[in-house]
């Protein structure tokens with residue numbers, strides 16, 4: 001049995017980022033940029049007003065105050081999107097809106113709040129300096145300037161920047177598609193009537209949601225019963241995807257056939273068991289170069305194993321660099337009596353106390369008790385043989401998605 005860290009290292013050695021592909025910008029949020037992007041044009045493309053107000057020559061406003069206003073003649077209105085051939089001369093102004101190009105002759109903008117009147121003539125109540133309230137062409141980005149480097153994660157600001165640069169189809173690392181196969185003769189669909197001995201297939205849904213959460217494209221296939229032919233057919237179907245994720249059928253039971261079938265299909269099994277609770281029976285293999293994650297069937301084990309092993313692999317395949325779940329330090333709020341010879345990932349709720357986070361286990365930690373994961377904010381890492389832990393012990397907690405939005 002190998003440690004979580006050893007297992008993760010093996011997995012990450014065997015997955016690589018996909019080749020970049022051009023994609024419509026609308027689909028690029030959360031992708032990693034696959035090319036360096038330089039500005040092909042200035043941003044902003046022309047010198048324009050940063051305020052609603054009056055385009056003027058700064059010298060005409062010298063000494064202006066509410067008691068000694070400077071009166072200027074207003075030549076015309078200039079809304080955003082319009083251009084004018086009219087130049088501003090001495091004693092003149094053009095009423096200008098934010099984003100409209102600064103007219104010739106003007107060197108500054110008096111904001112409307114510092115003026116009075118405005119029809120035909122305007123009274124300027126405060127002087128402006130040359131350049132005041134003006135955005136120069138290229139002040140945000142100069143043409144030719146390198147702006148975004150390959151490897152950058154595209155968040156909303158980067159998407160906005162690419163749009164501003166006119167980059168409608170950037171090269172990005174595409175989302176890997178992940179086939180999802182639940183296994184087990186006992187599984188029925190979530191809309192089916194319950195029958196004796198049967199349970200609803202919840203892993204198909206939780207795994208699809210998890211794949212989607214971390215940027216992959218989930219492709220749930222029909223579940224497979226615990227029969228060799230059916231499992232083989234389903235796995236073959238699944239191998240047309242970039243990643244395969246199965247649940248169930250990998251423990252010590254008579255009908256746990258998945259590893260054997262992977263071997264028969266010519267797969268190379270690289271991991272068979274991990275020193276972790278929940279989720280000891282993890283099988284990781286390569287079948288024709290495709291990474292196959294065979295996760296345990298219990299609804300908690302499957303998700304904890306996903307978070308520990310599939311999530312970082314999916315992220316690496318997308319060119320991401322921060323592969324580990326974020327961690328915080330916390331103090332145990334109550335004694336934790338759990339003892340195991342494996343690394344125990346205990347589901348905990350986190351609260352902010354006076355001196356940082358307090359972690360409280362969310363109840364019975366059975367690997368089928370999904371409720372305790374539903375109530376959890378994180379997974380507390382208890383090293384092998386470390387328990388029981390008294391209240392107050394400093395612990396590390398791997399963060400799950402926040403439960404409250």
Ligand code: AMP
Nearest residue numbers: 182184200201202203248249296297298
């Ligand atoms: P297995 O790993 O196949 O022995 O399954 C372990 C436990 O998880 C058994 O109690 C299964 O009934 C349950 N289980 C397996 N697959 C699923 C699934 N897709 N949804 C819900 N429970 C499952």
Ligand code: MG
Nearest residue numbers: 183184248249
């Ligand atoms: Mg099973």
